[in-house]
Amino acid sequence: MRRPAISAQTDSVEVRELFLEEEFRGDRLVNNVRFYILFVLLAFALMKNGFPRALHFDAALNFTLIILGVGYLYTGALYFLYRRHVYRRALKYVSMTLDVTLAVLATASYRLEAYEEYATIFMLARASIVYWFIIWSLLRYNVWLSLYSGLLAAAEYLLFVVVGNDLLGRPFSFTGKDGLIHVGHFASSEEILKIVYLAAGGVLAMIVAIRLRHLVVDSMRREHDKSRLQAQNQLITTVNQENRKYLDNVREGLLLIDAQYRIGDQYSRFLTELFGTEEVAGRSFVDFMYPDAAMQGAERAELERFLSIVFSNTTASLAMIMSVNPLSNKTILIKDAVGEVKKRVVDASFHRIGNSAAVDSVMVVFEDRTAVTLAQKELEQEKQSHEAEMESISAILKAGPQALKDFVEESRQGLLSVMQAIPNLAERSTLNQAFREIHSVKGSAGMMGFRRIAADAHAAEGLLANVRDRDLPADEALKSSVEQAVKLVFSDFDAVQKLYNSFTEFTSRPLEGAAGGTGSSLDRFLDSLRQMTADLSVRVQKEITFHAQNGVGDLPFLAKVKNPLIHMIRNAVDHGVEDPFERLSKGKPKEGNIRLGVSRDGDSYIIEVADDGAGIDFDRVRTKGIQKKLIAEGEEDVSNRRLLNLLFMPGFSSRDDVTEISGMGVGLDVVKDAVTALGGKISVATERDKGTRLSLRIPG
């Protein structure tokens, strides 16, 4: 996470600048004083020589004046460089050295008048070496500077010796023979000069002392400022750390925006988690919320309009302004670290910071309302589905069984024809037909009080209306959404059917009890068959009702027929009853029936298993019989009765091809064996698309 810059650091930088400025001012003072001294010395020299005489200087005076002129030039240059802030430290020492040198030379020009002996010049220069060392080592406590100054003075001394002899028209000599100026020359007036030089040194010492005092005062103040600033920095750091702790841990997205809608440095960590980005500080708040300028133009404009009101509208009440907050309970799409897009619901509130006349900045507080919104939505959905169920129950009760049955069957037919019409929706007549069907489902659902069905049918109708009335293309996308919508209506009907089934089961129970059949082992077996049928039909996606009628109470040979009966029921579920769409397309009710009746005829028991399914396909049985060589060639026009017999032959059909023989299946030989063993008979009645009935007659 990018740490926001701490403002205290900026303060420290300003402090350093301030100190540099102070130092510079101190130097300037010294520079000015030096300048005045040189000026006074020059004026003094001129006055001693007298102005008229100054117009025709002798050679020595010229020499001195040239030195002074150079002095002024370099002082001016130094002053200029000082103002430009370049080479400050080096300039300071060079200039100090040259100052003292020039002071010495200027004094020497005064001495020239009293002593016509030029040799004095170098005497003075020699003396200056001594005083250089004394003055500098006293004042600077700086070894390098003393050494440097000494070397410079020695060089000057040599210069004086050379130039002095030259002025007198004599050759240079190190020894002093022939009255030459030489390095070891000594004059009796030197003691007086010592006093003059000490005085000059004193002036310089005073200047440096003033400067030192400045330095001491400065450094004391600097220390004081430093500790004050350190304390301030400490305070700021502490406050920042406290802020940071708060901003790192608060479970709200906090940020500040300025009048240009820029986001400030200080924001909470939670904000970055909420929006899944670390790029926060310095960004425009509008970009931050809506990065896509092309796609989110309208949202950006709305947000900008709102922000402009928050910052500059002074007339409207806060409540009024917040009522148009575009970021209240706003759904945003966030790309997380692995690039997955997530939906978040955030709620932003805006708080003005500043006085009433001008808003400096605005604090935005984001709250994550994703979980709350989701919970609310779920609660709402649950409530709605409960309401729909209650409505369905009351609608079922109000309609009564017959009207409900008619409604459900008619509607399912209608929906089915809509499903069949979907591929051809581009045709005007088909579209109109589908529209009429769905419209009538909606109408009757509304009339019966099934509001959910009516609402879902209305949605499907709306899709078709788009094509019919607004000329939207009947493309694949539309077809698939129509299909989805119709399927939803189907599932609504399933839910109603389920409720209705629970009702009938509920109401049929006391009747069974009244028949007095409860408790017998045959009843328990029939109950388990009912359960089996229900489970199987769910698995094969069929809708089958199992009807059992026990007219005998109990069967003495029940144990021996249990397995055959299970086989027969299974066959009826698997292969007898067709799937709902096939049934509907044959014009039969979607729901199939399997009836098992046990009755008595004299001494015999009659067990009937009947379904209202597809019936036996004799053509397929014949083909199969020929394949299996159970029917001889040339005997193809064999009777249906013989074909039925084939079904009960072992191995006529195996698991592999059961599905090919619609209406009948496996294991009828098992049934035949069991019935034969009990001394009974089997009879079969079947009709295409009406169903099949197997009757077992078994002697008691």
Added chain:
Amino acid sequence: MKILIIDDAMVMRNIHKNVLKEHGFTDEDFREAGDGETALKIALSEVIDVFLVDWNIPRMSGLDFVKKIRATERYARTPVIMITSEAAKYNVLEAIEAGTTDYVVKPIKAALLWDKLSQYVGARP
């Protein structure tokens, strides 16, 4: 206290007055106008403390009226309450930008109206 009530329906003006009268205001506190131009004349000839403006008034829309009085120095910060049935977001935005202080959504409920008004007219004993 001078409250200027601007609505072309007298029934509405009476409703507003009755709500305020229940809280101690009297007929002397009210000025009434049935359209924007009359309202503007009254506003410029007297000093009004609070405006109650209907969104739809003849001869000048409520919004234009607000813009006009806001342009004057006298009413730069005077409370203006808009009575409106247009509570859609963009309408409220427009009202804010015109200079409205607050708004009350129609149909008016006495308690809610007083709740809003009391923030601007102050309570009477």
